[in-house]
Amino acid sequence: MKVLLVEDDRALGATLRDALEVEGHQVxxxxxxxxxxxxxxxxxxxxMLLLDLGLPDGDGAALLAEVRRRHAFAVIVISARQDDAGKIGLLDGGADDYLVKPFALGELLARMRVAWRHRGHAATPVVTRYEQDGLRVDLAAHRVQRRQGxxxxxxxxxxxxxxxxxxxxxxxxxxxxHRQLLADVWGAEFTEHTHYLRLYMGQLRAKLEDEPAAPRRLLTEPGVGYRLMPPAG
Structure with a gap:
């Protein structure tokens, strides 16, 4: 999903952004x-909009009201406020859900999937772990490993x-x-810069392939794009 995160706590905002991007969302x-x-x-x-309430230049509730007058995308309120009347008012005012801080990331992701399903879209957890042929990737841990011996x-x-x-x-x-990779990794303005892909795919193959000139993991689909071998099992 394309997610707009409105959160004035810079540290929390950065943490949530990193976690959501690991899940494949554009934030x-x-x-x-x-x-x-x-x-x-x-x-x-x-x-989807993830909306904090206590913002430095106004209240998120007012922004919710503005959004609902113009747009129909999903809105999840994330706030430390716990009063029931306030929650009910925001839900009646158009919020799809209300999550009280502090919350577990897994709960936020689950609620996002529910809100997405309620709009008629398929919502399944994104693959974040991969293992195949001596290569292991854990996106959440930001770790890549190769088996040596x-x-x-x-x-x-x-x-x-x-x-x-x-x-x-x-x-x-x-x-x-090619266009999907360039847009997602570099940005929409780079979709014609295929030389970026050739350069970085070459670097990846040098680090992850036993024979970079004859790759078995990172495969080229001529004139179309690239494909990673499916995981084991």
Whole structure:
């Protein structure tokens, strides 16, 4: 999903953004009502809004009311406020759900899936672990390993290399087109820069393939894109 996260706590916002991106979501983060309004006005609309209430330049409840007058995407309120009357008012005012801080990430993800299903979309957990032919990837732990002999050794990837591999892991066994990879890893404005993909795929193969010139894991689909071999089992 495309998610707009409105949260003024920078540390919490960064943590949530990282966790949601590991799950495959595209996240934009606003720390104020004004920033949120600007993103809603000038960026592509999100599929879901995660909305804090106590923002530095206004109350999230007012933003919820504005959103509901114009848009139908899902809204989940995330707030430390626990009064029942306030929760009921926000739910009656158009929020799909209300989650009280602090909360477990797993609960947030589950509630997001429920809200997504209520809008008629399929919602299944994204693949975050991968193992095949001596390669092991854990997206949540940000860890990549290769088996060397009988042991597993960590492989250091740059942030861009990791993001590219993560995109392929989430769709392991399926072809991901050049345009999809470029848009998801570099941004929509880079969809014609296929030389980026050639360069970084070459770097990934050098680190993850036994014979980079004859890859068995990171496969090229000529003229279309790339495919990661499906996981074992």
């Amino acid at each position: 934009r983060h606003a720390a104020s009502v004004a920033e949120a309004r600007a993103l809603l006005a000038h960026d592509s609309l999100p599929d 009988g042991d597993w050794a960590d492989v250091h990837l740059t942030p861009t290399e990791f993001n590219l591999l993560a995109r392929l892991v989430r769709n392991a066994g399926q072809v991901v087109t």
